[in-house]
Amino acid sequence: MNKYFFTEEHELFRQSLRAFLDKEVRPNIEQWEADGQIPRAIFKRFGEMGFMGVTYPEKYGGMGLDTFFAVVYTEEMIRMNSSGFNTSIGAHAGLALAHMNAEGTEAQKQKYLTAGLKGELIGCLAITEPSGGSDVASISTKAVRDGDYLVINGAKTFISNGVLSDYIVAAVRTGGPGAKGISMVIIDRDTPGVSATALKKMGWHASDTGEIAFDNVRIPVENILGDENKGFFYIMQHFASERLAMALIGVAQSQLALDLAVDYMAEREVFGRPINKFQVLRHRVAQLSSETMCARAFVYSLYRQYSQGDYIIKEAAMAKLVATQLSDKVCYECMRFFGGYGYMESYPMARLLRDSQLGTIGGGTSEVLCEIISKMTIDAKSYKAAVPH
Numbered sequence: 068m069n070k071y072f073f074t075e076e077h078e079l080f081r082q083s084l085r086a087f088l089d090k091e092v093r094p095n096i097e098q099w100e101a102d103g104q105i106p107r108a109i110f111k112r113f114g115e116m117g118f119m120g121v122t123y124p125e126k127y128g129g130m131g132l133d134t135f136f137a138v139v140y141t142e143e144m145i146r147m148n149s150s151g152f153n154t155s156i157g158a159h160a161g162l163a164l165a166h167m168n169a170e171g172t173e174a175q176k177q178k179y180l181t182a183g184l185k186g187e188l189i190g191c192l193a194i195t196e197p198s199g200g201s202d203v204a205s206i207s208t209k210a211v212r213d214g215d216y217l218v219i220n221g222a223k224t225f226i227s228n229g230v231l232s233d234y235i236v237a238a239v240r241t242g243g244p245g246a247k248g249i250s251m252v253i254i255d256r257d258t259p260g261v262s263a264t265a266l267k268k269m270g271w272h273a274s275d276t277g278e279i280a281f282d283n284v285r286i287p288v289e290n291i292l293g294d295e296n297k298g299f300f301y302i303m304q305h306f307a308s309e310r311l312a313m314a315l316i317g318v319a320q321s322q323l324a325l326d327l328a329v330d331y332m333a334e335r336e337v338f339g340r341p342i343n344k345f346q347v348l349r350h351r352v353a354q355l356s357s358e359t360m361c362a363r364a365f366v367y368s369l370y371r372q373y374s375q376g377d378y379i380i381k382e383a384a385m386a387k388l389v390a391t392q393l394s395d396k397v398c399y400e401c402m403r404f405f406g407g408y409g410y411m412e413s414y415p416m417a418r419l420l421r422d423s424q425l426g427t428i429g430g431g432t433s434e435v436l437c438e439i440i441s442k443m444t445i446d447a448k449s450y451k452a453a454v455p456h
């Protein structure tokens with residue numbers, strides 16, 4: 068299937084990225100998982116190598132490459148078997164910088180996007196609040212106008228890079244209730260009144276996840292990102308690409324689990340023969356591989372549509388729904404092929420299974436995705452892009 072989506076250039080890029088990751092990332096993963104974060108130096112290395120901004124405009128230091136280079140990038144990042152590492156880079160490059168690139172003014176891009184693509188200034192995207200993440204239209208962090216400033220009070224939680232980032236791209240309420248009263252703003256970390264606490268969690272151990280509090284935080288009105296009160300629509304628009312990326316991650320995790328399991332099953336002997344000779348296990352691998360291949364074909368085809376400008380809000384929700392659930396299933400089944408070793412931290416499956424579980428929660432839970440899909444398939448609801456992507 069790959070030859071229908073990837074050119075020779077994509078494959079060359081894959082080789083060079085894989086070599087870089089194997090040399091500079093893989094040997095450090097255990098340490099970063101133990102540290103609960105990745106060092107700033109690796110952000111800089113990604114910047115120096117150009118890997119921070121594969122599809123971003125060259126004008127700001129990106130590589131300006133097509134969407135399938137980003138697909139290759141994600142697949143290779145997942146092969147490191149540390150969603151925490153992938154998320155640390157991704158929450159900055161794929162979330163905060165995506166808003167900066169799409170909605171930022173030239174001055175904002177010169178300041179945050181250029182330094183961000185060099186890995187010198189790290190961002191996070193803060194939407195979720197302690198009172199709830201699914202109902203984005205109800206966020207309550209308030210930004211009140213005071214002359215040329217906004218005064219912000221409220222809190223955000225579960226924010227990836229929430230403690231270590233240099234600035235926060237936050238959704239705040241600048242207007243009335245509901246979807247039409249939300250704006251995106253940039254809050255520099257060192258602004259008085261910003262504080263953050265690290266959260267302990269089940270997986271994604273190499274990623275710093277934080278709760279952020281805003282106590283009378285004053286930011287200039289120039290820090291509004293895009294049009295005032297249009298934040299909800301920007302968020303929904305970015306969800307399409309974020310959900311597609313999470314679907315791709317689900318497929319890549321499933322493939323990694325299968326690759327690791329197939330290798331292990333060839334080596335492990337029980338009852339005098341390798342376990343890959345037991346028909347019941349062979350059929351399970353066949354079933355899981357088939358489902359992974361189907362999900363991959365769907366996700367690749369959506370990337371093709373997305374790269375041609377289609378607004379694939381429903382399809383991205385469908386892909387994330389199916390691929391993240393599939394990943395949980397495949398990682399669980401493959402962990403079991405390892406027997407007791409599957410449960411050991413010194414083998415790769417425990418982390419893979421643990422990390423996979425966030426797929427059905429972050430970026431819209433499976434239930435929230437089903438709500439969107441039902442509205443669009445049963446009630447014939449449609450959504451328009453806030454800005455062309």
Ligand SMILES: Cc1cc2nc3c(=O)[nH]c(=O)nc-3n(C[C@H](O)[C@H](O)[C@H](O)COP(=O)(O)OP(=O)(O)OC[C@H]3O[C@@H](n4cnc5c(N)ncnc54)[C@H](O)[C@@H]3O)c2cc1C
Nearest residue numbers: 192193194195199200201225226227428429430431432434
């Ligand atoms: C490790 C980690 C990293 C994260 N990183 C970020 C980040 O960088 N930035 C950010 O903004 N957020 C981040 N999140 C937050 C994540 O997006 C939210 O957790 C998610 O959107 C769900 O929100 P919630 O946790 O408040 O659950 P709730 O909204 O309280 O939902 C609770 C349950 O109710 C269900 N539910 C909700 N609405 C409906 C409905 N209409 N019908 C049926 N069931 C429903 C949900 O599916 C869920 O099962 C992160 C979360 C985690 C765990």
